[in-house]
Amino acid sequence: MRSTDDRSTVARIRDAAITEFAANGVDGTSIRTIATAAGVSPGLVIHHFGSKDELRVACDEYVAGIIRDVKGGAMASGGAFDVTAAFRTVGEIPAAKYLARTLVDGSPHVAELVDEIVTDAMKYVATGVETGMIKPTEHEWERAAILTIWGLGSLVLHEHLERLIGVDITSDFSADPKATSAYMAPILEIYSNGFLTETTVQILRAAFVDAATEAEKEST
Template sequence: MSDTDSRGGAERIIEAAIDLFGRHGVHGTSLRSVAQQAGVSQALVVHHFGSKDGLLRACDHHVASVTRANKERTVAGGPQLDPFQTLRQLEKSQPLLRYLARALTEGGERTRELVDEFVADAHDYMRLAEEAGFVKPSATPHERTIVLVIWSMGALAMHSHVKRLLGVDFLADDAPPESLGPYLRPMLELFTQGLMQEGAFDQMTEMFEVPESISEREA
């Protein structure tokens, strides 16, 4: 396939960049190495993305878009969805996970924008999940969504400790979906059964309730 195939070239460039940025980091990856792995000229990389920063932003958007699409497909599957469907998608997305883990630990303005995009997308699929009856309504839907995104991203950013303590390697190329069990089982237990006994948190919950008079003034 030649450089003149602009759509195919751009897609191959993003795929190669995600793999290399995830493995070697931003500073350890050059536009030349991305072009070589994608099988295109460096001039074509510059033509599509302008600079390394432009390529990074395109990669960020692609990773966020793929994650959003996977979540929406899972929710659309309904109550009878395949319980390993998301895990199989995850198994095929190791380069994206490596890229995201790098982005979260390298920090900076780009990382803030990426996290904000994940939060915005999460609001949409959490709403869909609530409408589908998978997720309970929340008195603080915005804050709940942010906490869930931070939890999931935090686990990925600390993937080396997850591997050390649970034996679960999020970034392994050859690990079957079932190998995530030591991490996913307790997570699903927390999500479906909760942690505290009924009534144990009532007093603390009342501490954070917004008085009705304040709610009415803000409305």
């Protein structure tokens, strides 16, 4: 069903599309560009995927699959509270950069994937609370959601982060110890001790949460 080559033609087109979409966005990538990158004709892209939109959906699903695999493998390694860590440990297709692009332009598949990630994070955190590795909270779901959004948001803004602290979190920087400490050390600091003193929190809580405390009976 395929030639003696590396990947099948369909796979080559899909991979080229993922790379181009990740680099220049969906709107910024033409079918002709993808076809050239895959070494085929524009017509063949349509023939195999039906339309640019369906190609994009295929990419979404494929990348989502990769991420699910990677995430499953990383769950046990202890890095599950930082989604981006999972990508760095594996040398996958530019799935991380693709996700960083598509997280913003609202595909339903990506939304589904984000929901899954948060759900998994919740489970992971719940286990961590039981084993005494993670502090309990009244807002489990919201905390998991916010931590996930922070991780994914950092992924989306990886270019800014790289410019700011010299670490590209879409690549595997475990080889560079200076980068590891620049990125991981402050995060671990905040994740364990925070950065606001008790006085400050009381002031801020009074300002923001105070009127809401009695309405806090039902969460989601």
